[in-house]
Amino acid sequence: MSMERLFESVQQKGPVCVGLDTQLSFLPDYLKKKVGTDGEKIFEFNRAIIDATEDEAGCFKLQIACYEALGLDGMRAFSRTLQYARSRGNVTITDAKRGDISSTATQYARAHFSGDFETDLMTINVFMGEDAVSPYYSYLEQNKGVFALVKTSNPSGKDFQDLLVDGETLYERTAKKVSEWGERFIGKSGFSAIGAVTGLTYPEEFERIRPLLPHTFLLIPGYGAQGGTGKDIAGFFKDGVRGVVNSSRGLITAHKGKCEDEHFTDSVRAAVLDMKKDILQWL
């Protein structure tokens, strides 16, 4: 089961999720100058980062938008990156935030849990309610997992997620629903195959969400470029690591201004180790 594998990977390698939200401008000069399509260069960049960090990374997350933006060539790079990372035993998360009616969700589940774009776990948007989530259940019974958006890391997340419904915020209401849907899928680690996305940029809200998600593993965006720090997460992890913390730009652009050759991954690896230390010091 993918969520169990992620939990084990985090126990072994630590809670850093390396976000491969790769954009062409992030590439070191030597890769930019290589012969090949943009997608081929991006795949080489991703492969080099996977090779250099996989022993310290709990998992890799791919933001599919960065690949969609490059059209078919980008989708090829997306597919190749997932296949490469998984072939080496790494756990992958596709950050797609898909959300649609039942018949469409069935197509999205098929898209991301089989075939060219197969991943271990994916993010989903649950704004359309449980029938937008249930098409994923048959995959959860097999070996896949999802992370449902509960509280996002962006400033405008509050436009809707913080609205009060019967004295509780919408994100608390969402957390309760996600926890309830997940009860059927609790594995031997104690965590469900339905995880949750909760942004690190609003640490005080972690305390409100925490008791609502007793068996929910978290994907936590917002570290680094978005302003979150290891200290912000300390309270949430006080009983042990219950999630994986993503950083994308903060890690995969760590070489910018420093190194434009094959050794660029030294900077990326150092950034992964720094982030891991920053989080683990609070545990």
Added chain:
Amino acid sequence: MSMERLFESVQQKGPVCVGLDTQLSFLPDYLKKKVGTDGEKIFEFNRAIIDATEDEAGCFKLQIACYEALGLDGMRAFSRTLQYARSRGNVTITDAKRGDISSTATQYARAHFSGDFETDLMTINVFMGEDAVSPYYSYLEQNKGVFALVKTSNPSGKDFQDLLVDGETLYERTAKKVSEWGERFIGKSGFSAIGAVTGLTYPEEFERIRPLLPHTFLLIPGYGAQGGTGKDIAGFFKDGVRGVVNSSRGLITAHKGKCEDEHFTDSVRAAVLDMKKDILQWL
């Protein structure tokens, strides 16, 4: 501007949006038996439907999930279908319901408003608030448009969208925000480049949404296979056509059990004409 073009197209050809949510099982036998990849066959199916219905269809909507489900081959069919439909002057909507933080939304806007997957209009999920919407603005100032999810057509939509916030439902609150964001982008037709998705399956809610969206053109799913009828929409269109009504399975599987050869499009065209008549009789 795409929303103006859609409005004009609907005035000319009527309010039927043909949903190309194509699945392999929908294809007539003669196409299934052809040499080629699944994606190639799906493109041929779509092309035949576009040729047979474009003089009666206000626009074409592609549900991207159906194409993602077929991997790279499917994405190629998706790209070819959009290019074909647009090259003939049709207005296209990509039903992607993307929603993400600002930097990611920028990538999605680029993905769907330029390059291989270029479309005229796309659906977006606004659950993450205005900074998930604003990256689309520069495209709206040029010639593109978006439809924001306000009230979806699925039964579980009520799980969150119907929750009461200060005495009004979340979908009413969302409608107000969408209308407010759209004020900057009102064109000469009186409609904004920010439209809204409001499902047809809950007609009584149209009456509540109507006054909140004075300058918002609608994309209305839920007709046909999901249970909506022309009568359900009559109240909303009482001052003239203010949206486009989508049907997918109800139209593009109209030939099933009747015709499995090249003439399958006769049934699809007849279904489009029936739907158009069913809606226009109430105006």
